[in-house]
Amino acid sequence: MLEELDVSLLRALQALLNTVSVSGAAVRLGQQQPAMSRKLGVLRRLTGDQLLVRVGNQMQLTPRAEVLRPVVDRVLAELAQLSPHQGFLPAQMQRQFTIACYDFLPVERFADLVGELVLASPASSFVIQGIADKNDFVRRMCDGELDVAITSRMDIPGVLRSSRLLSDPLAAVVRPDHALAAGMDLAVYGQARHISALERARGAGAAVDVLLAAAGVRHEVAIRTQYLSLVPAMVARTGMVFTTGLRHAQRMAADHGLVCVPMPTEIGSIVSYLVWHERTHLEPAARWLREQLTLRLRSI
Template identity: 30%
Template structure:
């Protein structure tokens, strides 16, 4: 066995083989490949040497294939088809026909504020596409890198570096109480805010920033109940005189769905952006692009809606 037996065929030689089999003509191959006839003859010589067969023999009816060429033509065309497939731009994502599950990292607050609207739109546009909400935790970065999640929605400073990001809307802070609260009517003074008892939320970087900002201003809250998330928050507010300080979109959702009221937070607190984040590996993925575009279309209007 010679070294030539182990040499991969050049792509131009595969194209020559295919064209020669179709045209049975050196001159027509030269024309279609944009080469001179002597060059085509040289290429054909290399092809014959590598495959160990004359492949095409000159007759009165043109260059006729040998039995070995007849045997190889199907394989050659399959190989060319695979190369063309690799070279072709990715097909556009067709939501009406797509069958896929999108996994989105989000907080439990986003389950109530963002997920319902996103699901409704996807159910309308992409009836065979499913959604899976994935918990935001210390593994979120690795999940996005590995493709175990498509997007992360929220305030996620740890994803500022090495990830694409797009701001969806800005959040500030509001206070939520039950409508029949005996001491809180339409506004809160800072002294009243400090005098009342509060609910604290442990989850999320936004609430860490809230605690830090209050401490920096010397504001002390009497936190009587601390929750890991927002799941039990409406029931707890309704059954008590406690105050919850929450991002505006969450407050807007709570008062829309329950007999609660929302008041401006009396303490000037810095807001924060809610963004969508995705890994560079999936920046050009057609489905991921479609999902990001849909999130931007839906949620970049949130700031105007809840003002």
């Protein structure tokens, strides 16, 4: 087995074990599905195990495959340290990158960034997904479904790496006729009714609540929604207050005829982190993606 098992087969095995899907593994490695099916056949012969089996309408890992998954991740991570990664060319790469983030990132700059990524690696594809809660993106990252996540969660588990990416002070978005439109008054802010977005799961989007509570600022949330795109219309029709990062508040106000009112600086800022898994720390393609995200988003 060891004489026949090469790095290409190891990477195929890792993709199969992490996606639990022949087609998913093929997409991840930029290969055709028939080629991945052939590799699965070779791996089954070498390991003496089915690895993936169909149960009902979905594929599942065998017990042997569950044991092999962390072993393969570790072996490939250690092999990656043997290579200086010289000669890596994004323009020649064919790979799918998956990024998880919130939808309050600076819209224009993030759109520019995605355009630059596509130009730099035209044969690659990019998937941008939402984040439900911490457990969601941690599970997906540990399962190999995500390359990076951009999150305001500060309690990053030890199995992941992170670096500080963005810092954004808070601001409120209100109608032009709102009492706060002339300037922030925390007494008026505390008496107002509020809209909260990012409520995809319990505790999601809690960064604003944490900052306000730490500063002793109360606010009564009357509407909670998953759909950030509905917030401007809700603010306009209800006269309620929406609190978010300053960059997002400025864009929302400019696009929808609303008013952005910065919070006092002592309230604190929303800090976003770039998060990735240890096994991709030295992988050239994943490292290139992190470098591009860091370079362009930190410059905002």
